[in-house]
């Protein structure tokens with residue numbers, strides 16, 4: 155198992171390129187199940203989660219070829235409509251095959267994902283929506299068994315905006331008879347990217363990027379060639395790295411429109427940010443000011459950036475409060491940060507952070523994807539050496555983060571661990 159070893163204290167400088175967004179690529183690759191034919195996807199990040207969705211599609215009979223960041227998927231011959239436990243256990247987003255399979259094949263069998271390190275993460279809103287579209291949904295032996303004769307348009311209201319729920323329902327509704335209206339839909343850029351892809355395939359979706367999405371069912375879709383949008387969370391993580399290390403970094407190939415809440419909060423901590431058409435330049439300055447953050451659905455501050463900002467606020471002047479409003483258990487990085495000298499107290503969904511003058515390097519363990527990134531960021535400013543183990547969490551969602559940070563001047567390397575952790 156790999157470990158990442160960081161010697162802290164280097165100020166990051168230079169330019170770095172952001173890759174394609176994992177959370178856009180996953181539903182867009184799943185959308186290839188909607189119609190038989192050859193799809194081409196460019197700017198697909200090389201990640202464990204992308205390997206998982208490709209494996210899932212390939213097990214269903216799709217032919218999947220990869221050439222660097224381009225993925226070709228031919229879904230002409232599907233022979234299996236199941237996402238087994240072994241695959242869903244590795245990646246919850248496997249649930250994204252449910253909507254397209256039901257839509258095209260009229261049946262699907264997908265393992266229930268269960269909880270994960272960051273929370274219970276139910277899928278009731280996906281299932282209720284599919285039932286309203288006419289699917290017969292049964293939960294048996296840990297699986298969702300779904301079937302329908304015909305999908306019919308319906309009015310669907312989400313109690314809370316759900317990202318993969320909105321995506322699943324959009325994919326389920328594109329070929330349904332009549333009109334579907336999704337209310338209180340999620341508005342993340344990844345949802346817009348999926349809806350744009352579906353429209354390119356021939357779907358009729360409007361209200362994209364708003365909380366009310368209207369889908370007029372069509373009878374035919376066609377395969378397409380699309381490029382995956384830049385990863386706003388990778389961009390945000392690199393922006394925090396620059397601010398934290400008093401660096402000066404130009405983050406290229408990102409969409410600054412998707413980064414507004416991150417830019418806003420980072421500026422409040424004292425960082426200077428220049429915005430270009432497809433890049434941002436972040437100059438860190440000290441002292442770092444304390445700020446309060448509430449995680450919210452887009453366009454609010456993303457939960458996927460909470461752990462990274464917590465590191466920044468750990469070394470800020472004064473007290474900060476972070477309210478985590480999306481996932482009930484997303485503070486698992488806190489105990490590891492405290493082992494590095496951070497002063498953070500948790501009460502319910504609030505983290506109270508008292509800035510300290512320094513963090514000190516330590517062996518720490520990654521517990522989920524964004525937590526891993528936060529520990530690496532902490533290592534960049536800690537005194538001495540930080541060893542982050544269980545980096546397979548990182549590899550699920552960041553492509554070569556350590557190489558990108560090293561190219562900016564960080565002293566960081568990946569090694570094979572002596573013994574498994």
Ligand code: EPU
Pocket residue numbers: 177180247273274275276277278279280281314315316317318319340456457458479480481523524551
């Ligand atoms: N929720 C329900 N019922 C449902 C679905 C969601 O109660 O049926 C609740 C969740 O428990 C949570 C809230 O709704 O409290 C929002 O969850 P959402 O469904 O939006 O999360 P998700 O679709 O499972 C996606 C991302 C996550 C990201 C969240 C929030 C993908 C593949 N995953 O998850 O990404 O944190 O939206 O923005 O798009 C990550 O990349 O590290 C990651 C965890």
